[in-house]
Amino acid sequence: MKKILFIILMWISHGVNAQELFCNVQVNASQIQTSDRKVFQTLQTAIYEFVNNTKWTDASVKNEERIECTFLINIKEKVSNDEYKASIQIQSTRPIYGTSYKSTMLNYLDNNFRFRYLEYQSLEFNENTNLSNLTSVLAYYVYIVLGLDFDTFSEYGGAPYYIKAQNIVNNAQNAREIGWKAFESDKNRYWLVHDLLDTRYEEIHNCYYRYHRVGMDILSEKTEDGRYDITEALEELRGVYRDNPSAFILKIFFDAKADEIIKIYSEAFPNEQARIVKLLTEIDPANSTKYQAITAQSKGK
Template identity: 55%
Template sequence: MRFLFPLFFLIFITITANSQEFNCNVQVMTPQIQGTDRSVYDNLRNSIYEFINNRTWTNYSYKIDERIECSMLITINERISQDEFKGTINLQLRRPIFNTSYNSVLFNYIDKDFQFKYIEFQNLDYADNVFTSNLTAVLAYYCYIFLGLDFDSFSLNGGTPYFEKAQNIVNQAQNAPEKGWKSFESQKNRYWLVENLLNNAYNSVRQASYKYHRLGLDVMYDNVEN
């Protein structure tokens, strides 16, 4: 019996140390694609879900009820080839309001430049500083955007390290053939989103998020109680 507590403690530490950050709802829809096997899209959805929710993205430990609430709705409009797809991503990030059951939407965005290759049952490999595939690069990019916006709402400019990680993905993707990464392709794409978030000219917007959420909504409950 004397070994039971140390064993339990070790298991608890292991689980806590490797806790994941996201509770992300992932959906894959194919409204314009007819006559294809649905299983590839179901497996794609499962692979993306596991990639986002089961991966450790920061050095922080999150309890289950502290995980960041977000959603990704992927709409595939075209199957270019057996393993290449084209569509859009509808992204939403939500933040809880302290001591309430309410959430505040931090981010609501549609990325219309989403083209990627996926082979059914393949592992979605990703490593910082290496461009492995457009699929994992886009997913990791938005995970870091989510983290940056979430941290910004809890501490002043707290999201900067994660925006920098997202910008690093942009830099790694400059030679990628897929759209969305380059400044000259559009005035509204992944390049400009993170570029603006890190631009000092827009710093007041980031500060406003912190003041509105951390100094406003989070303390509103206490003010009502008092």
């Protein structure tokens, strides 16, 4: 009996302390001309194990609470025997309370992913130094995914993970690979975490929390109340836009949320639709044409 109880307790403990991510990893090397393609499968397996089997936080996470994400790596060029040029697309979602719906948190394509890898090479990462660009980039985006998710459950809850991501950026300032330095681009890994930690843009964290925890999580049961709080959350972004219309974090937010927002307001009252379309065309002008679909659907009824 004691043995059975011990096994049950061990099983419960394992469930509570599961790793934080449930990450689907895909490595596409169709553009590379080679007869030995096994190296790409071992790379995919190594990345999968690195991301999913590492304990990234001190948080207690149940298996069913793991954050679902996808890392899509498209290898474009084999530079040398062990070096590759690639892109990496990161997608993550957050489940919405009481529903089967999953809200997109991040959908970002990073075209500057250059790394070294030899078949069966172990992937090593150290928070205090830049051991390899492969693991630094992977760990960086893991912390961004974690930060965005934690931001939706408590105000500025993602801060510890953004700080870890920024530490990776700092460690990579002498790296020869691009994507880590401020002067290389105004939309890269440096600026993404910079914006997430910049006090000028603190409204973005209020937005992430109110949009999801106060708005989306009640939308299915209290539609009007939930939609009201989503509107108020989006209003928070007006301050970010007026401070810096080209802030990278605005693009990150709307690349993930634009289509969802259109669906949310497609059934709203006309006055709500008019208000949100006016707001969105101001703070996200790149998608202004797309947002006209909100009122167009209403007029077609």
